[in-house]
Amino acid sequence: MKARHRRFAWILVGLAALGVAVALVLNAFRSHLVFFFSPSQVIANEAPVGRPFRIGGLVQVGSIVRDTGSLTVRFVVTDTAKDVPVTYTGLLPDLFKEGKGVVAQGTLGPDGVFRATEVLAKHDENYMPPEAAAAIEQAHKGGQAKTLSR
Amino acid sequence: MAINWYHYASPATFHPLAGRLAAAFAWLAAALTAAGLWIGFVVAPTDATQGEAYRIIFIHVPTAWMAMFIYLVMAFWSALALGFNTRLSAMMAQSLAPTGALMALLALWTGAFWGRPTWGTYWAWDARMTSTLILLFLYLGVIALRNAIDDPRRADKACAVLTLVGAVNVPIIYFSVRWWNTLHQGASVSLTSAPKMATIMLTGMLVMTFACWFWCIAVALWRVQAIILERERGAGWVAALPAVRET
Numbered sequence: 001m002k003a004r005h006r007r008f009a010w011i012l013v014g015l016a017a018l019g020v021a022v023a024l025v026l027n028a029f030r031s032h033l034v035f036f037f038s039p040s041q042v043i044a045n046e047a048p049v050g051r052p053f054r055i056g057g058l059v060q061v062g063s064i065v066r067d068t069g070s071l072t073v074r075f076v077v078t079d080t081a082k083d084v085p086v087t088y089t090g091l092l093p094d095l096f097k098e099g100k101g102v103v104a105q106g107t108l109g110p111d112g113v114f115r116a117t118e119v120l121a122k123h124d125e126n127y128m129p130p131e132a133a134a135a136i137e138q139a140h141k142g143g144q145a146k147t148l149s150r
Numbered sequence: 151m152a153i154n155w156y157h158y159a160s161p162a163t164f165h166p167l168a169g170r171l172a173a174a175f176a177w178l179a180a181a182l183t184a185a186g187l188w189i190g191f192v193v194a195p196t197d198a199t200q201g202e203a204y205r206i207i208f209i210h211v212p213t214a215w216m217a218m219f220i221y222l223v224m225a226f227w228s229a230l231a232l233g234f235n236t237r238l239s240a241m242m243a244q245s246l247a248p249t250g251a252l253m254a255l256l257a258l259w260t261g262a263f264w265g266r267p268t269w270g271t272y273w274a275w276d277a278r279m280t281s282t283l284i285l286l287f288l289y290l291g292v293i294a295l296r297n298a299i300d301d302p303r304r305a306d307k308a309c310a311v312l313t314l315v316g317a318v319n320v321p322i323i324y325f326s327v328r329w330w331n332t333l334h335q336g337a338s339v340s341l342t343s344a345p346k347m348a349t350i351m352l353t354g355m356l357v358m359t360f361a362c363w364f365w366c367i368a369v370a371l372w373r374v375q376a377i378i379l380e381r382e383r384g385a386g387w388v389a390a391l392p393a394v395r396e397t
Contacts, residue, residue: 008233015314022318026329034331035276056331093270095199103269103333120269123199125338127207127347133198 036103039082047108055084055114056103056122064098077102077114084108088116095121159238161378162387168378172371175364182361189354197351206264208354211339212362214257217285218320220250220366224292225317228310240306241381243313244296245374249366251289258282269333277326278334281319288316302381 026033036056037047047053055077063076072089075098086104096102101122106115128136158164190208197204224246231239261279262272273279292309299305327336338346345352382388389395 004233004235007235008229011229011232011314015317018315018318022322026322030330033277033329035274035333036331038331093268094201095268096270100199118271120271120274120333122333123268123335125335125346127197127200127204127338127351129195129348130198131195132348 038079039077039084040079042084042108042114043082049108052105052107052117054103054105055086056101057084059096059098059100059102061098075102077104084114085112086114086116086119088119090119092119093121095123097121159236161238161241161382162385164238165375165378168371168375172368172375175371176368179361179364179368182357182364186354186358186361189350189357194351194354195348200268203264203267206260207351208358210257210260210264211355212359213253213260214282215359216362216366217250217254217257217282218323219363220246220253221285221288221313221317221320224250225313225320228313231306232310232314237303237306237381238378240310241374241377242370243310244306245370245377247289247292247296247309248373249369251286251293253362253366254282254286254289258286274333276332276334277330278323278332281323281326284319285316285323288312288319292316 036054039055039057041047042055047055057077057079060076060078060083063074065074067073070089071091072087073092074085074087076083076085078084086106088104088106096119101124103120103122104114104116105118105120108114158167186208190205194205194208196202224243227239227243227246230236231243258279261282265274266272292312295312296305296309299308326332327334339352339355347355379388
């Protein structure tokens with residue numbers, strides 16, 4: 001074994017050990033690395049109690065109710081299995097829409113209503129011109145109402 | 151015909167080659183940038199949900215990919231520098247660091263400008279963004295460590311070890327959107343599935359990626375030329391260079 005072979009072996013061993021260590025650390029911190037909790041996790045009491053956290057999911061179609069005379073808006077966040085009602089007072093991002101992704105930060109009240117202090121839109125990874133989007137929308141309407149998935 | 155790679159491992163023979171390659175890559179990068187920006191801002195249509203804001207993709211994705219890729223290349227040269235104990239490998243790693251840092255900074259900066267109109271915020275501490283910020287700090291850390299050590303050969307070794315340790319961050323950045331809930335959306339383009347974007351948008355993005363890549367190669371080669379001259383200034387072949395003799 002030449003000296004340089006030994007050095008390469010040490011580099012490989014070092015990188016492998018480091019990789020395992022980092023994998024273990026990331027696994028241990030898994031629950032702290034999530035940016036938001038899903039409505040199912042919130043209903044199952046997996047979300048932190050008594051301190052602010054983020055909830056993420058889709059804005060349920062037909063659930064947005066705007067207060068007349070104020071910036072307060074009420075809507076329902078869903079992951080298609082469970083729903084959590086949310087109230088928020090403030091400006092919403094342009095991409096905030098029914099059936100689209102949303103991430104809201106705030107606290108869960110004792111009444112089960114999530115009081116958001118910040119609402120962010122989460123867009124998906126699909127990019128297409130408006131004509132293509134309209135064509136997909138038409139195709140979906142022709143089939144069944146799959147509005148939640150898009 | 152086999153190329154004798156060891157021939158080019160000598161700074162004296164690599165210096166003129168780097169100059170010729172850098173010029174070629176710079177011209178390619180210029181042509182591709184013109185073509186890519188034209189496709190991105192003139193030919194490509196508006197996005198259905200994000201409107202015109204999505205056009206930041208033509209800068210953001212290439213710079214973000216380069217920031218990750220350059221780090222892997224730097225780690226490769228660092229491993230060679232440690233294993234073979236070659237000077238040129240360490241010089242290549244040294245020359246890539248500032249370009250990588252610039253790419254990471256551009257990715258974060260353009261990402262902030264994209265996040266504001268789409269998500270509604272410039273910055274969020276989600277896994278993708280935080281790990282990319284760590285990547286920028288790793289680049290800056292390698293540059294700082296280099297400058298903190300006077301002996302270049304010792305600096306080579308220290309920087310190589312730091313670069314290799316930091317390399318675990320690159321897969322974390324790449325897979326963060328898959329492993330955890332993040333505000334950042336998943337990958338639109340990957341090796342394992344069909345692209346989730348219109349063909350003309352994808353074309354523009356890929357052309358800009360190659361433009362970015364070639365520009366990085368050109369700049370890194372020019373910088374390594376300067377590093378070679380600086381570190382080999384005592385060598386006979388440097389003194390014999392026409393540009394050096396004239397001064």
